Amino acid sequence: MSDVVDNAEKHRYEISFEGKTAFTTYKLENGVITFLHTEVPAEFRGKGIGSKLVRGELEAVRARGLKVIPRCEFVAGYIQNHPEFQNLLASK
Secondary structure (H helix, E strand, O other), X not given: OOXXXXXXXXXXXXXXXXXXXXXXXXXXXXXXXXEEEEEOOHHHXXXXXXXXXHHHHHHHHHHHOOEEEEOOHHHHHHHHHOHHHHHHEXXX
């Protein structure tokens, strides 16, 4: 399994596994990244690929000093279940 990469041209974070790619699309504005949608190939769902993707993208966001708006339910759920990332949430 590869590492999580920011495909800025496509506005998404990606991770590749066995020739397939899981990704989370985003919009970036004024120091805030809004995660819009996460997609994991059907054959890899429930195997931790999505969680590895979201953890990697949140670590990258933290390193860049960005705040997060999790419009994607999967990302929102991950942040809710992992308190170490809750400080990344943009204030409402």
